[in-house]
Amino acid sequence: MxxxxxxxxxxxxxxxxxxxxxxxxxxxxxxxxxxxxxxxxxxxxxxxxxxxxxxxxxxxxxxxxxxxxxxxxxxxxxxxLSGPPKNGHGNTTEIQLAFHRILKVGLASLPPDGDDEEVDRPGSPNEAIVQLEPDDPRAIEFRNTLRTWFRREPWSTVRLHQVRQWIYWAIFNKDLPAPETLPQAHKVVLDESLDLLQKRLGKPIPEGSNSSVKPILLNLDKPNILWRPLTFYVLTAIGNLCLDLWYQKSHNFRRGSLDGLEYLVRIPKKWRSSDRHPRPILFFHGLGLGLVQYHNFLSRLVRDFSDRPLLIILQPHVSQDIFHPKYLAPTPRKQTTAALARLLVSFGWADLEPAVSGCSTEDEQKGAIYAPKRRLSGVTALSHSNGSYAHAWMLKDYPHMLSRSCFVDPVTFCCWEGDVCRNFFYKTCTTGFELMVRYFVSTELGVVNLLQKNFDWSSNSLWFEEIPNARDPSKALFLFGDKDSIVATNRVKLYLRSHGIRKGLWSDPQGHHGEALLAGGDGCRLVYDWLREREL
Incomplete structure (x- = not known):
């Protein structure tokens, strides 16, 4: 049984x-x-x-x-920030497609421990959503995953009203209105989504309501913001300002801004856009204290890779820079990617439009081949934690510009399963590290504004098929800590391995969130070797 x-x-x-x-x-x-x-x-x-x-x-x-x-x-x-969100998740049709994509995860007969061979592995997108039996392992696994959005309560305690609330939030980013005020177009979308969801669950959801099992409605739930002293913000701002000036004065960086996108960039004088010169490195940092938090990693990056350009995207809204004019006005996805694309083009690092050329069998199956017109084939992108969202945006909108991608502690994978959301905002802290993350990061005003009031789950969710050359370890690298209290590492590794990623997947059995970038660690050494384009 x-x-x-x-x-x-x-x-x-x-x-x-x-x-x-x-x-x-x-x-x-x-x-x-x-x-x-x-x-x-x-x-x-x-x-x-x-x-x-x-x-x-x-x-x-x-x-x-x-x-x-x-x-x-x-x-x-x-x-x-206590009021309802002003913006929706995005285009309703795109949201519906993303919701259908979620329902297909785990339906395909993919081995849990894939390989890196170039074989036909169509994956979940080609699967049809059909009625599963209640005891189908795929249905059981999906019910167990979905209950994360209902605070990990036993699935049998979840009722139809709460599920409808969750679906309505996921698609329309609003509270479920009374039945008599529900727009007909919304009702059609809600009923269709509910029907597909129940097929995937393998059993109908019991009618009625259970107020003791509340769904997680990230953008609608009351934000939990804890104060911190002005002195803390002042010291953080001074630290970041000093490091900003230090990078400019000591390492020839230049600070710039384009359409709201702020950055630090260094381009060596002898570097040219050709195959004889190494690719530029693009870095997206995560939540925390900005340059102060990443200085140890960046200082070595600057020193060891002095032969190539380095572009650091600055994100004041997640760096506790409360004095910045855009602290509570994060730049949305389309504006961010458009600005970054224009920036890369202005540097001569990539072309704005992809060029079609000869391709491999795997690329042909994806239906999109990108080869820049210049000899240089894009940049090497490196992201950490929350920075993987912006990394994912670029892969969705301008994949040809990122020729190589390294994800460290990424939160963009499997975020539809709810573990990152629950662990970061809702789960009761039990360890010192979890408490530090909760107070210093997840309850900070700017972070709450970004990840609760302005969170777009469909844009922030990255799928395997959206990563060019994902199975090639020289072009895609994924690093995790098995004791990560934010990312459900085992779930994400299962997802990636089931799609054939093995050699490019590394994890530290004792690693916590953020430790892969600590100086002197195995993860950090692996990242530097990969950036040098050495064979793993």
């Missing part, structure tokens, strides 16, 4: 000692800085002692006063 894993509750996890260590000595002091500043200012003014303070105490009072004023401003900004 097949065991229905979708009905087995997840084992509860106890909080570790390092959770309480991080809480007491790192998170709590920073979080308490704001209320302590309020208390000190109120006390000093109420008692009148502020007028007799010495210079050190007067300085402390001034800092506390600024912290108090900033906390009011921060609260004001937070309130602006």
């Amino acid at each position: 097949t065991i229905d894993i979708s009905e087995i509750p997840d084992a509860p996890k106890r909080r570790t000692i390092d959770f309480y260590t991080v809480l007491l000595f790192l998170v709590a002091p920073l979080w308490c800085a704001v209320p302590l500043a309020w208390g000190f200012v109120i006390y000093a003014l109420h008692t009148g002692k502020v007028w007799s303070y010495s210079l050190p105490w007067l300085t402390l009072f001034s800092v506390s006063l600024f912290e108090m004023i900033f906390s009011i401003y921060y609260h004001h900004l937070s309130k602006q």
Whole structure:
């Protein structure tokens, strides 16, 4: 008898000692800085002692006063994010196609541990969505995966109303309205999607509602924003400014902006766009502190690859740069990719339009062959974590411009399964690392604005067939940590391996999120060797 894993509750996890260590000595002091500043200012003014303070105490009072004023401003900004999203996910037809694509994942008879041979592996897109039996392993696996969007509750507790809410959010990015106010066009789309979903689940969803099993509606749920002191933002801004100037003064970088896209670029004087010179490197950083967080990795990248151009895309909205005018106005996908494409063309690194040429059998099956008119065949793209979203956008819109792709801790794969969303925003923290990510990243105002109010799941989801030469380890590399608390590494590796990726897939059995780029680590060495275009 097949065991229905979708009905087995997840084992509860106890909080570790390092959770309480991080809480007491790192998170709590920073979080308490704001209320302590309020208390000190109120006390000093109420008692009148502020007028007799010495210079050190007067300085402390001034800092506390600024912290108090900033906390009011921060609260004001937070309130602006509490309303419903202003924009939808995108084109409804594209969203429907993406939703159908999700339902096809796992339907194809692909071996879980594929190979790198050039064989016919059509994959899920060619599969038809048919009615599965309740005990079909594909249906059971899908139910177990889908319940992540319902906070990992046993599937039998999920009811039709909550599923309809989830589908309506996924397609229209809105709350499900009352039946009598539901537009007819939306009703048709909702009913069709629900019918296909139930076929994939292998059984009908019970009628009714269960308010205790709430679906995760990322863009609609109330954002969880925790304050942090102004001093933290000031120090971060100073650190990034200093590094920005250091890269410009010491390593000949130039800072620029094009249509809202900010960047640092270095082009060696002797470098030319030809086969005799190495490809330029394009880097997309992830969430956190911007250049401050990635300095150790970038400083060696700058030093060891001085013979080639290096383009660093700056993202103030995910770098806690609250003083930046676009801090709460992230550039959307189409504008970002169009600007970056124009930038690469202006540098002479790629052509705006792809050129058709001779191709391999695998490329012919994909139906799209790209060969630039110049001798140089595009750039080498490297992304980390959240940076893989922008990386994915370029592969969707301008794949011919990225001749090689390296993904480190990517969150763009299998994000339709909900693990990244749940782990990052909803799951209860049990370890010190999870608590650090929750406080310093996922509850930060700019990050919440980007990943909750402006998240477009269909644009941010990258599929195997959208990666040129994905099975060629010299052109596509994927790095993971098996103990990643954000990415469901086993699920993503299963997805990639089932489509034939093996040699280009590397994981650290003891690695956590972000450790693959730590200086001196095996992952970091592998990335540098791959960038040098050495054989893996």
